[in-house]
Amino acid sequence: MSEPRKLEVLRAIVEDYVHSREPVGSKALVERHHLGVSSATIRNDMAVLEEEGLIAAPHTSAGRIPTDKGYRLFVDRISQVKPLSAAERRAIHSLLEGPDDVDDILERTVRLLSQLTNQVAVVQYPHSNRALVRHVEFVLLAPQQVLVVLIADTGSVGQKVIDAGTDVSNEALMLLRSRFLGNIAGTQLALLPQVLPSVVALCPPELRGLAQTLAQGLQSLSDTSREERILMAGTANLARSNVDFPLSIGPVLEALEEQVVMLRLLSDMGDDPRGVTVSIGRENPYDGLAEASVVATGYGSGAKVGILGPTRMDYPTTMAAVRAVARYLSRILGA
Amino acid sequence: MSEPRKLEVLRAIVEDYVHSREPVGSKALVERHHLGVSSATIRNDMAVLEEEGLIAAPHTSAGRIPTDKGYRLFVDRISQVKPLSAAERRAIHSLLEGPDDVDDILERTVRLLSQLTNQVAVVQYPHSNRALVRHVEFVLLAPQQVLVVLIADTGSVGQKVIDAGTDVSNEALMLLRSRFLGNIAGTQLALLPQVLPSVVALCPPELRGLAQTLAQGLQSLSDTSREERILMAGTANLARSNVDFPLSIGPVLEALEEQVVMLRLLSDMGDDPRGVTVSIGRENPYDGLAEASVVATGYGSGAKVGILGPTRMDYPTTMAAVRAVARYLSRILGA
């Protein structure tokens, strides 16, 4: 049997199954797609595909379903990205309007992406490596507690409460504030770890300890606080796509709620700058997502956007949507 | 038939049904609860209860299920709040530990509440009426865009990007910053609407327009931004509690995702300062929640905490948990 036809058959199976949600048999296959051969031939091909682990039969006399491996081959070698419809392009374009508030943009992005794909959309806060320190503020909340605020010129604001361990005077705090501000304003956030120690060294000895604590606070704000948050939308789509399909949506919701899980998941996925990465079913490191796939890609300077849905999803369209949204997002945030 | 027994029967039905998830019949009822009468008598009572619309039968020869009205009577007149277990008290106590960062505390609160009740927990950001202005910052993001940051002494930080409509110089912004800061530092957030106009009046005429725009930004941060956000956790519980119960969880997820819906829902519920408010099934203003109940109460200075779950829930325990958590929350945030 010919190799190209084998792939063609796999493609047909995947497409039909995604569309109908039902196991697809040899006869239906030849009817819906004009492969130039008979159902018997297809049957032979299917037997081979099954042997190779690309498709499987739920029970003896039923059609075949793509396996994770089958989907993998499909996305890697068979499918081609579907162009977006005009309406979809328009929807993405309208993202460009409105204020350039980061939170706002991300919020709208996830909503849009979840509507475009009918899946759960997820976006990671953008990496702010290139961002510059705009302002630093220390606020005394309680005798031993200080609120540290770091404002970047990109408009992102990080905040954190730290425990000084000892009573702090407002005067000392003001002094340190101007010291820090004078020395790190305009510095790249990414460089803070290198710059902060010297600032601490410049402080009066009796405030050295406090300065050190504050510096740690600032540093943690610069590298983690922002990047380690995700935003999501469209969880209701999980319920919709799984009606009459008792995929246990519980574990999936759990995974989505655990930001740590999602963050690891996203960052574990390759970072092909031009392509879209897909993680299928059991390829996912998290057990609860054994029947789900993640389609994601990077944007801006390395953060991720993507969607999560059932393994049985329309990969070409979904990948196109994710890629397009990521591109627009890069463009907007890069401006 | 005696009025007290009728209520006792209703109570038994509610409790059994919540526990077993199955319609409860007269015979099972007399066996499990030692009401001093026979099943025939119970049958008569049940007929009356049904006539009054407090219970209903799914089909001719099945047991009875409480109606929304039945649950209502149950929570209003029959049930008494169950004391929390020692383990639960301990869990709540541990909330007291850790940093007093508002976001942190709320995050842990929803998690805790969702675990205690096995439902979806929701908390509204605390009202910051009494909070004082600690700091104001204006950051020029683009020639016409300014990031406005408002920091309160409670540790809450509000931010917003506003469109100036015309090019803004950094010098002007600095000038306005010190004007605003000098005049409103220490002011209650709630008083900003009254104070801000006079500050604007003090500004140089050529900056009056910009000052006005900034003032509006600050004001919106003070009264809306914070209070109009909610945090939630435990959506996975929806899936768990509804296994083998095809309650459409889709609409519920949709409602949860629409912060506007949830906010209206919460604020529409009465604000009995000592008690807990319950909204049952179709009592909810939102159609998607026709089979869900909300148990909520106020904390601090009026914001709400609560849970959302299926109509068939263990109200006494849930109400106790919500109330206890709200109390601790008030205590922590009030400190």
Add this chain to the structure above:
DNA sequence: TGTTAGCACTTGGGCATGTTGAGTGCTAAG
């Protein structure tokens, strides 16, 4: 008047049985 026992009646769920149709694998011929 309220309670109870007894009884006829209803009905959904479980089970065994039969039927159908989609789909397969295999074989033999083209």
Add this chain to the structure above:
DNA sequence: CTTAGCACTCAACATGCCCAAGTGCTAACA
């Protein structure tokens, strides 16, 4: 390598049956 044909498998559906749970009603009882 492809194809027609055929026997075989098996989930899904339908049918009929029985049973248990539960009800409403009536008549007797305290």
